[in-house]
Amino acid sequence: MTIKILLSSFLIFAFISCNKDSEEIEPNSEVHWDYESQATWSTLALPDNQCAGLIQTPINIESSNTIKSMLPELGLNYSSFPINIIDNGHTIQINNKGTSSLKYNKQEYALSQFHFHSHSEHTIDGKSARMEIHFVHKSSTDGSLLVIGVLVEEGGAANASIASYIDSFPTVIEKESSLLKTINPLDLFPASKKYYNYTGSLTTPPCSQGLNWIVLKDKLKISAEQISKFEAKYNHNFRPVLPVGSRTIFESI
Numbered sequence: 249m250t251i252k253i254l255l256s257s258f259l260i261f262a263f264i265s266c267n268k269d270s271e272e273i274e275p276n277s278e279v280h281w282d283y284e285s286q287a288t289w290s291t292l293a294l295p296d297n298q299c300a301g302l303i304q305t306p307i308n309i310e311s312s313n314t315i316k317s318m319l320p321e322l323g324l325n326y327s328s329f330p331i332n333i334i335d336n337g338h339t340i341q342i343n344n345k346g347t348s349s350l351k352y353n354k355q356e357y358a359l360s361q362f363h364f365h366s367h368s369e370h371t372i373d374g375k376s377a378r379m380e381i382h383f384v385h386k387s388s389t390d391g392s393l394l395v396i397g398v399l400v401e402e403g404g405a406a407n408a409s410i411a412s413y414i415d416s417f418p419t420v421i422e423k424e425s426s427l428l429k430t431i432n433p434l435d436l437f438p439a440s441k442k443y444y445n446y447t448g449s450l451t452t453p454p455c456s457q458g459l460n461w462i463v464l465k466d467k468l469k470i471s472a473e474q475i476s477k478f479e480a481k482y483n484h485n486f487r488p489v490l491p492v493g494s495r496t497i498f499e500s501i
């Protein structure tokens with residue numbers, strides 16, 4: 249009898265605990281944020297919110313204040329994959345369900361997705377670029393994130409990769425659509441893969457820190473028309489630069 253009561257109590261307790269957990273998780277996933285209220289990002293009720301931290305992204309890269317050295321090459325093992333595109337309410341994002349990956353400093357990272365900011369989040373010597381593309385990678389061993397930032401400026405021909413989806417942006421938020429086309433993200437990289445490297449954070453809440461950031465030194469050039477089409481969709485989805493503090497910025501030579 250006693251055992252029965254204890255067991256029932258345990259089950260009731262487990263049920264309540266379970267409910268409590270889901271209540272705690274559910275509202276967090278619905279925490280609303282936008283680019284107009286960045287001053288309050290650090291107060292958002294998100295687990296482990298680090299938006300007020302000291303190693304945040306983006307930053308201004310002062311090219312005269314970097315440590316120039318032989319840095320590891322970017323092993324961009326990208327291949328063509330079908331376009332799965334989503335408007336998540338903050339940016340246009342292409343999800344990778346293929347095998348594209350990055351080998352960097354003897355570690356393997358899977359390419360999760362890439363997305364666009366307008367104008368750029370990073371600045372170089374105080375200057376922003378018209379756009380910035382973020383290629384988000386996740387380590388297959390420890391789950392750590394490595395993001396490659398490519399700054400974009402106007403000039404010349406339309407980019408073939410962007411042409412595949414620029415007229416197919418989703419009309420509904422948070423609904424992924426699959427296009428009957430493939431792209432290779434390598435087409436969104438400039439010829440030179442020299443880069444800056446530093447430790448930073450996600451640039452959106454919860455601004456989690458400890459990300460390995462690689463920002464290419466050269467910019468990608470795309471057509472004025474393509475930039476305008478992105479700007480017509482998202483024209484202010486960037487976080488302003490934050491203090492570099494005591495961080496070192498490395499630069500590949």
Ligand SMILES: [Zn+2]
Nearest residue numbers: 363365382451
């Ligand atoms: Zn981003």
